[in-house]
Amino acid sequence: MKKTDLTRRGFITRGCAAASATLAMPYIIPSSALGKDGVVAPSERIIMGAIGIGGRGSADFRAMLDQPDVQCAAVCDLKTVRLNAAKKAADQKNGNSKCATYKDFRKLLARTDIDAVLIATGPNWHSTLSMMAAQSGKDVYCEKPCAKNIVESLELAEVFERTGRVFQAGTQRRSIAHFNFCAMVAQTGRLGKLTELHYRPSRWGWGQTGMTGWEAEQPLPKDPQFDWHFYLGPAAERPFNTKYLRGGGFEKGGGMLGYGVMEWGSHSVAECQRANSADDTVPVEYHPMAKDGSATAVHANGVKMIVRGTGWDEALSHCPVRYVGERGWVETGDSGLVQASSPDLIADRRRGIRGTDPSSHVRNFFNCVKTRGLTNANHFVACHSHIACANTCTALFLKRKLRYDPVKHEFPGDEEANRFRSEARRAPWRV
Amino acid sequence: MRQRAYLILTVLLAASLLSPMALLHAAPSEAELIGVLKSDAPKAEKAITCKKLAVWGSKDAVPVLVPLLKDEQLASWARIALEQIPDPACKKGLRDAAPGLKGRMLIGVINSLGVLQDAEAVPMLITKTADADPEIACAAAAALGRIGGDKATDALVKLLKHSNMELRSTAAYACNVSAEKCLKAGNGAKAISLYGTVAKAEVPGQRIREATEGGVLARGEAGHAMIPNLLASKDMDMFQVALRLLRRVPGLKIDDKMLATLKALPRSRQETALVALANSGNSQALPVLIDLSKSISKEGQRAIVSSMAKIGNASCVPLLAKHAGGADPELAETAMISLVVMRCEGIEESIISELKSAPPAQCCALLKIVDYREIKEGLPLAAKYVNNQDKSVADAAVSALAKLGSVEHIPGLVGLVAKKGPDPALIKALRTISSRNGAKSLPALRPLLQNKESDIRREALHCLASAGGPDALAALVAAINDKDEGVSDQAVRALSTWPNVWPDDPSAGEPLLKLAKDGKKQLHKVLALRGYAEYVRTSKKMSPADKFTAAKEIMKLAAGTPEEGKAIALLATIRTEDSLKILMQHTSSERKEEAFAAIFQLVEVSADGIPKDLRRQAVQQIMEGSKNRRLKKRAAELLGRIK
Incomplete structure (x- = not known):
């Protein structure tokens, strides 16, 4: 006789709310070192610079200026209006007018008084610029997507490990309470053995795999200081067209790929990887789009990572994730809503912040700048989550199943897929 | 003629030429792609064609790609293909093209030769490090670092004395990259030498930090002795290198010198160092962490306690138990998580051992750990603690019994209910155990049914429903006639929800229908009718015709x-x-x-x-x-x- 499961609980159902913080935030440091106990001594201040301060970058920048132990000494942007606005905000915080402005980021990176930089340029620049900043001795908070392909992802991890600089990917959900909570529920075995990790990078277009090509030439913007060469950065040469200024899908992919999973997937995949305690690896199998409109990647431990655009509770809002185990499931999204197959699974949930506020992620970054610790979205996390995104994108593009070796970081015996591993940077840019 | 050829190709590629995006998604033959590059096609199409050749091209495409290296607009596109096509012809094509190139286009080729690690390009690249254009010289130095080898590294070491600081810095970075390659190839001595040379050179501090860290790691165990000096350094940069090494060095031994250094550090540095050590995943650091954590701030203690989730072993249990039962709620919570998450031999034995003589607060925390970790060996202690005078300890013990207990624990709990009354925690435990053990629980539950207190008899009915089985159902039906109205009502409620709890049990249908027809009270009839409707809806044995009749x-x-x-x-x-x-x-x-x-x-x-x-x-x-x-x-x- 079969009965319904009235009372049998999963694993831990009480008293473990802080696991999210513990498991997800490896570094807890004394508040005296964080400037929380009043005036911060100049020697304890972190001097930062910001490169690319429009759109998402301005939200990150504001969160950084709000930190009591952080002082912004320089800003850099190709767009004069943005540059002036950022300088004004920094000067206001500093109580002077000394914040320097640059069009050429190399001048900012050459300054030896700057400890850390925010990189929130167009995604085309993210990885190359992050690595150049690390090489010049700066710690880096970089907006996502942080790399365009497998090799860039590996180089990013390698360069930050070699230089010893601190890296934080702008995947701030790694520091947001309700996402942390759900990861903890999965990591501590409360769901039983994990079986599936579901995510939706964006409502529309996640299955697209294209990238921008060569649009017809248009006149340069009116801003006389706008430099197309700098804007284009390491992307292959092409004439100016206003379409490229809109961000969107501009060169986010590697080789031929971009957009879709390569864009917002860097958030959601990083979440799923964490739930699977798999920040140090990537799935070994990637399937093309299935008839139901989903695409599945499979980890070596058998856990499936499924990207799907439909079937979500819209109350979860953007970037929803669902973790499924043998004993139940839990899901969350940007709305802050946390849902589960059984209320017991989330009974100890504490109310957390909602939405995409980067403050706690930014704080985690600056804590690690001081302790030299690993951030919540460090270079290893970014490397593996971006490779998983790139590989998903490759399977979608080639419309066939791919197998991947997460140690050698190649598709064994699959030359066609392997040729998507990297893309030459336009000169003179290199790392 | 060439224009005509292009027109033909356009027709062949008609579907894919509609937009660059569409072009990317198609896979025409290499010959067709080469044809596009040879034709007068617009540069936009040639550019995308280069990208397609990066995936589907072979050495046959190299002769048409190399000339594009001179084309300001197409050089970067041609390099995309030449870096991807796995054929030595690409390296040769790039090498051969270099002498005829200047400025950015030359830098691009140098960068590609570096990416392809073309050892044959080393002599040419060494020459280019002396180029008057510092960008070209730096590109060549960086490429030499990627390629490695004695000739390349000798040239790089010489550049460390160059008058141009940017070139010195690039060469130093390239030396560090080469040193890593040497280490991977098993040539540790060369790696140590390179790191040492860079660390002593007049190069930016960043290069020196990299070389210092690399030098310690390259030395293996012999390098560990250098870490205390770095920790004690007045130079903040070197202290930060030490912090990273504490985290990165696998199995770092905490010898007397290291211990003395850690103890002598100023408090803020000591705390940061301990936290770095705690996050290293190095269990050898546990004794020092346990010892020194007593004298640091609560935040520091919490960081260390938190790290025990990963590196902790049985020796941590007493400290964690103390914190878990301590007054600081954050520290207590963190300690609880570490106790739950730790996976190491002897942990559970140690938890049981602590539990035997723990004071009430710790006892309560450890009983929760027995519950969370499902430590069956903790059951005898839990059974003992259910009688504890401290209610929080008794409740934790009951909760552990609920999770892990079996039929043999029911009499004890039943006795407690008879003594204390229908305490919700006790009833919940009885229901949970009964639910897990089914009809076997019934004999042990019966005394509750016979209790003279009606509130106990009421709760007993729910325990019976959780156990299930024909005897439990019969007992429920019999209880409908209990002289106490409350017990009678409760029996009807339990019967009416039977189909929800036991959807596959067909035996509840008949008594439910009978009660719906002949119930003494309207409430009984209504509840029974609802239960019967649910029974019909969920029944898998009734045919649609039977269901329709019902x-x-x-x-x-x-x-x-x-x-x-x-x-x-x-x-x-x-x-x-x-x-x-x-x-x-x-x-x-x-x-x-x-x-x-x-x-x-x-x-x-x-x-x-x-x-x-x-x-x-x-x-x-x-x-x-x-x-x-x-x-x-x-x-x-x-x-x-x-x-």
Whole structure:
């Protein structure tokens, strides 16, 4: 006789709310070192610079200026209006007018008084610029997507490990309470053995795999200081067209790929990887789009990572994730809503912040700048989550199943897929 | 002629030439792609063609790609292909092209030779490090670092004395990259030498930090002795290098020198160093962490306690138990998590050992750990602690028993209920154990049924329902006649929810129907009717015809009562023509909207076996009679589909 499961609980159902913080935030440091106990001594201040301060970058920048132990000494942007606005905000915080402005980021990176930089340029620049900043001795908070392909992802991890600089990917959900909570529920075995990790990078277009090509030439913007060469950065040469200024899908992919999973997937995949305690690896199998409109990647431990655009509770809002185990499931999204197959699974949930506020992620970054610790979205996390995104994108593009070796970081015996591993940077840019 | 060739190619590629995006998604033959590059095609198409050759090209494409290296607009596109095509012809093509190039285009080729690690390019690259253009010289130095080898590194070491700081810095970075390659190739001595040379050079501090860290790591265990000096350094940069090394060095031994250094550090540095050590994953650091954590701030202690989740072993249990039962709630919570998450031999034995003599607060925390970790060996202690005078300890013990206990623990809990009354935690534990052990629990539960206190008898009925089985059901039915009205009502409630708890048990149907017909109280009849409707709905053994007959019976019993709606809803789940006809008869009753909704559900989802005409007629009724606009709209759509 079969009965319904009235009372049998999963694993831990009480008293473990802080696991999210513990498991997800490896570094807890004394508040005296964080400037929380009043005036911060100049020697304890972190001097930062910001490169690319429009759109998402301005939200990150504001969160950084709000930190009591952080002082912004320089800003850099190709767009004069943005540059002036950022300088004004920094000067206001500093109580002077000394914040320097640059069009050429190399001048900012050459300054030896700057400890850390925010990189929130167009995604085309993210990885190359992050690595150049690390090489010049700066710690880096970089907006996502942080790399365009497998090799860039590996180089990013390698360069930050070699230089010893601190890296934080702008995947701030790694520091947001309700996402942390759900990861903890999965990591501590409360769901039983994990079986599936579901995510939706964006409502529309996640299955697209294209990238921008060569649009017809248009006149340069009116801003006389706008430099197309700098804007284009390491992307292959092409004439100016206003379409490229809109961000969107501009060169986010590697080789031929971009957009879709390569864009917002860097958030959601990083979440799923964490739930699977798999920040140090990537799935070994990637399937093309299935008839139901989903695409599945499979980890070596058998856990499936499924990207799907439909079937979500819209109350979860953007970037929803669902973790499924043998004993139940839990899901969350940007709305802050946390849902589960059984209320017991989330009974100890504490109310957390909602939405995409980067403050706690930014704080985690600056804590690690001081302790030299690993951030919540460090270079290893970014490397593996971006490779998983790139590989998903490759399977979608080639419309066939791919197998991947997460140690050698190649598709064994699959030359066609392997040729998507990297893309030459336009000169003179290199790392 | 060339234009004509292009036109032909355009026709061949018509589908894919509509846009660059479309082009990318197609895979034409290499010959066609080479043809595009040879033709007068616009640069936009040539550019995308280069990208396609990066995936589908071979050495045959190299002769048409190399000339593009001179083209300011297409050079970067050609390099994309030349870096991807796995053939030595690409390296040769790049090498051969270099002498004829200047400026950025030359830098691009140098960068590509570095990426391809072309050892044959080393002599040319060494020459280029002396180029008057510092960008070219730096690019060449960086490429030499990627390629490595004695000749390349010798040249790089010489550059460390160059007058140009940027070139010195680039060469130093390249030396560090080469040193890593040497180390991977098993040439540790060369790696140490390179790191040492860079660390002493007049190069930016960043290069020196990299070389210092690399030098310690390259030395393996011999390098560990250098870490205390770095930790004690007054230079903040070197202290930070030490912090990273504490985290990065696998199995770092904490010898006397290291211990003395850690103890002598100023408090803020000591705390940061301990936290770095705690996050290293190095269990050898545990004794020093346990020892020194006593004298640092609570935040520092919390970081260390948190790290024990990963590196902790049985030796940490006493400290964690102390914190778990301590007064600081954050520290207590962190310690609890570490106790739950730690995976190491002997942990559970150590938890049991601590539990034997722990003071109440710790005892309570450890009993929760027994519960969370499902430590069966902790059951005897939990059974003992259920009688503890401290209520929090007793509750934690009851909770652990609920999670792990078996039938043998029921008598003890039953005795406690008889003594203390129907405490919710005790009842919950009894229900959980009974639910897990089924009918075997019944003999041990019976004393509760015979208790003279009616509130205990009431709770006993729920325990019986959790256990299930024919004897439990019979006991429930018998309890309906209990002299106490509250017990009688509770028995009916437990019986009415039996089909929810035991959906596969067919034996509840008969007593439920009997009670629905002959119940002494209206409440009993209503609850029984609901239970019977649920029984019919979920039954897997009843045929649709049997279900229809039962539903008609329910309709009859519910006529004119609020329960009629339940019967209508039940009919919507029975896929028969007769069900639909009965529902259609109700569309003129007071419950017509419920009937319309049920009809829609039946016709939309369960259409098999029901004639199309009847389905159409039923949907038509919804459209004509319902006041629910949304339902009418959906009905109109459904009608279209049926047609």
